[in-house]
Amino acid sequence: xxxxxxxxxxxxxxxxxxxxxxxxxxxxxxxxxxxxxxxxxxxxxxxxxxxxxxxxxxxxxxxxxxxxxxxxxxxxxxxxxxxxxxxxxxxxxxxxxxxxxxxxxxxxxxxxxxxxxxxxxxxxxxxxxxxxxxxxxxxxxxxxxxxxxxxxxxxxxxxxxxxxxxxxxxxxxxxxxxxxxxxxxxxxxxxxxxxxxxxxxxxxxxxxxxxxxxxxxxxxxxxxxxxxxxxxxxxxxxxxxxxxxxxxxxxxxxxxxxxxxxxxxxxxxxxxxxxxxxxxxxxxxxxxxxxxxxxxxxxxxxxxxxxxxxxxxxxxxxxxxxxxxxxxxxxxxxxxxxxxxxxxxxxxxxxxxx
Numbered sequence: 001x002x003x004x005x006x007x008x009x010x011x012x013x014x015x016x017x018x019x020x021x022x023x024x025x026x027x028x029x030x031x032x033x034x035x036x037x038x039x040x041x042x043x044x045x046x047x048x049x050x051x052x053x054x055x056x057x058x059x060x061x062x063x064x065x066x067x068x069x070x071x072x073x074x075x076x077x078x079x080x081x082x083x084x085x086x087x088x089x090x091x092x093x094x095x096x097x098x099x100x101x102x103x104x105x106x107x108x109x110x111x112x113x114x115x116x117x118x119x120x121x122x123x124x125x126x127x128x129x130x131x132x133x134x135x136x137x138x139x140x141x142x143x144x145x146x147x148x149x150x151x152x153x154x155x156x157x158x159x160x161x162x163x164x165x166x167x168x169x170x171x172x173x174x175x176x177x178x179x180x181x182x183x184x185x186x187x188x189x190x191x192x193x194x195x196x197x198x199x200x201x202x203x204x205x206x207x208x209x210x211x212x213x214x215x216x217x218x219x220x221x222x223x224x225x226x227x228x229x230x231x232x233x234x235x236x237x238x239x240x241x242x243x244x245x246x247x248x249x250x251x252x253x254x255x256x257x258x259x260x261x262x263x264x265x266x267x268x269x270x271x272x273x274x275x276x277x278x279x280x281x282x283x284x285x286x287x288x289x290x291x292x293x294x295x296x297x298x299x300x301x302x303x304x305x306x307x308x309x310x311x312x313x314x315x316x317x318x319x320x321x322x323x324x325x326x327x328x329x330x331x332x333x334x335x336x337x338x339x340x341x342x343x344x345x346x347x348x349x350x351x352x353x354x
Contacts, residue, residue: 028337029296029297029300029335029337029338030047030048030049031046031047031048032046032047032297032338033045033046033047033322034047034301034316034319034320034321034322035319035320035321035322036316036318036319037318037319037320038316038317038318042320044322047301047316047319049081049085049300049301049304050085050304050307050308050311050313052084052085052086053085053086053087053307053311054311056086056087056088056353057087057088057116057117057306057307057310058087058088058089058090058113058114058115058116059082059087059088059089059090059115059116059117059118059119059303059306060089060090060092060109060110060113060115060117060118060119061078061089061090061091061092061118061119061120061302062091062092062093062094062103062106062107062110062118062119062120062121062122063075063091063092063093063094063121064093064094064096064097064099064103064121064122064123064147065093065094065095065096065097065099065223066093066347067095067096067223067224068223068225068249068250068275068277069275069276069277069340069341070249070273070274070275070295071093071121071295072276072341072345072347073274073275073276073295073296073299073339073340073341074121074145074146074295074296074298074299075091075299075341075347075348076296076299076340076341076342076345077295077296077297077298077299077300077301077302077303078091078119078299078300078302078303079299079348079351080296080299080300081299081300081302081303081304082303082351083351085303085304085307086353086354087303087307087351087353088350088351088352088353089303089350089351090113090115090349090350091348091349091350092106092109092110092349093349094106094123096222096224097123097189097190097192097193097222097223098190098222099123100123100124100127100128103122103123103127103128104127104128104131107120107128107131107135108131110135111131111134111135111138111140115140116140116141116306116310117140117141117142117143117155117306117309117310118135118140118141118142118143119142119143119144119145119302119303119306120132120142120143120144120145121144121145121146121147122144122147122149122152123147123193124192124193124194125147125148125149125150125151125152125194126192128149128152129151129152129153132144132149132152132153132154133152133153136153136154136155137153141155141156141306141309141310142154142155143155143156143157143158143302143305143306143309144156144157144158144159145157145158145159145298145299145301145302146158146159146293146295146298147159147193147194147195148162148194148195148198150194155309155317156305156309156315156316156317156318156319157317157318157319158298158301158302158305158316158318158319158320158321159195159293159298159320160293160294160298160320160321160322160323161198161320161323162194162195162198162199162202162293163198163199163201163202163205164202164323165199165202165272165273165291165293165323166198166199166200166201166202166203166204166205166206166272166291167202167203167205167206168202168206168291168323168324168325169202169203169206169246169270169271169272169289169290169291169325170202170203170204170205170206170207170246171206171325172270172288172289172325172327173206173207173213173244173246173268173270173288174206174207174210174212174213176268176288177210177212177213179212180212181212181213181214181243182210182212182213182214182243182244182268183214183216183239183241183242183243183244184207184213184214184215184216184242184243184244184245184246185215185216185217185218185219185235185239185242185244185245185246186200186203186204186215186217186218186219186246186247187218187219187220187221187228187231187232187235187245187246187247187248187251187255188200188203188218188220188247188248188272189220189221189222189223189247189248189251189272190220190221190222190223191220191221196220196223196248199248199272199273200218203215203246203272213244216239216241216242217235217238217239219231219232219234219235219247223248223249223250224250225250225253225254226254227250228247228248228250228251228253228254228255229254229257229258231251232245232251232254232255232258233258233262236258236259236262236264242267243264243266243267243268244267244268244269244270245259245267245268245269245270246269246270246271246272247271247272248271248272248273249271249272249273249274249275249277249278249290251271252269252270252271252277252278252281252287252290253275253277253278253281255267255269256269256281256286256287268288269281269286269287269288270287270288270289270290271287271289271290271291272290272291273290273291273292273293274290274291274292274293274295274326274339274340275340276340276341276343278290279326279336279339279340282326282327282328282331283328288327289325289326289327289328289330290325290326291323291324291325291326292323292324292326292334292339293321293323294321294322294323294324294338294339295339295340296337296338296339296340296341297321297338298321301319301321305319326339
């Protein structure tokens with residue numbers, strides 16, 4: 001499943017297009033290149049959704065939270081595709097990665113309600129595996145999206161290779177340093193989420209061959225700005241030699257003010273993934289850049305996949321979006337309408353078919 005970064009960059013060029021963030025034309029997003037892993041090998045193919053659902057299916061969607069614009073971007077993809085396809089959608093969010101019991105209860109609500117399929121961004125694969133098996137065993141399709149679900153009995157799954165994203169950001173950092181010494185502390189996100197550990201593994205893989213770049217420590221915590229800020233403030237005290245902060249988007253967001261307040265404005269900041277704050281900070285020169293897994297696209301494909309399953313039409317059981325590294329130099333090549341929601345979009349929790 002591992003690929004060269006050059007190969008990823010070339011493949012991701014298929015995502016670049018003329019559509020700008022905030023485009024109102026639903027047709028702008030396809031065809032788009034994805035990886036199909038149904039054969040056990042990664043095959044690049046063009047993805048095109050169904051033109052419309054055959055009936056107004058009822059879809060239940062579960063998110064870990066809606067605390068940042070990353071999940072709002074996934075929400076935007078879910079909302080827009082549900083509207084375009086003419087299906088009903090109800091979304092529940094658990095409020096944070098520490099709230100697995102709440103997501104389990106919400107999963108029960110999806111099972112008990114008049115829903116035809118469940119789309120889930122899992123807080124924890126291990127925590128949800130039993131519920132997922134119960135649902136699919138009862139004939140209710142479960143489509144996991146965004147967060148990694150490797151072994152649980154989902155009907156279909158869609159998530160990026162987070163290790164590759166970590167490698168992309170780490171390789172970008174090493175290249176940026178140009179041999180200068182770098183002392184980094186990592187803030188990957190919540191332990192046990194799966195994606196945080198994979199991001200971290202990829203970042204460490206990229207740093208290993210670089211004699212000038214050293215990882216001083218790793219600090220895991222919930223992906224909220226307040227939690228990450230506390231971790232960063234502690235690290236600024238514990239690691240006076242630290243001159244690089246790498247981690248999840250809320251960590252990078254928190255780091256901007258923290259290093260300024262600590263009188264260490266020369267500290268380099270790099271995010272492992274995207275949200276609106278990261279795009280704004282990059283454009284201001286406050287961070288170096290971030291990797292993207294195209295969260296709007298993941299939301300759109302999740303809806304289309306659910307409809308395909310319900311209508312017994314061909315679907316990809318295991319799909320991956322193709323990640324890209326975004327810096328100021330690369331921004332013009334990226335179709336941002338597949339990355340973030342329009343700036344004026346507010347989180348929505350339901351779609352009613354006409």
